[in-house]
Amino acid sequence: MGKDVAAIEPFSKWFSEYDRGRMDDETTAALAALTEAVHLYDKGGKLTILIDVKPNGHNAVQMKVTADVSIKAPTAGRPETLYFFDSESGALVRDDPLQPKLPLRRVEENEGDRGGLRRVTDEEPED
DSSP: OOOOGGGSOOHHHHHHHGGGGHHHHHHHHHHHHHHHHHHHHTOOOEEEEEEEEEEETTEEEEEEEEEEEEEEOOOOOOOOOOOEEETTTTEEESSOTTSOOOOOOOOOOOTTOTTSOOOOOSSOOOO
């Protein structure tokens, strides 16, 4: 751990060469996708680069290195919708089961009645 930092190969050079540059390309694409989502949804996100280094057997001269990149991009989320619980059926319903239903019906508009008063009756209209 006591190595002179100036003598160590820069991480950026190592990273650009790892897996023949594929990891560098994936990370670039992931960062672009993340920044686009952050801009679109106006929420933060994360890009994570995970590098795992293990000795290759008992000889610590060779190392097994794997790297991965992942993002946690913001999303639009799902809208909330209100429902009522119907205790008789146990279902979620759109209309309040405790609220009485009004006997509503459509009132037909006659040609000459636009904007005027109309009489509503229980009788069927005559043709």
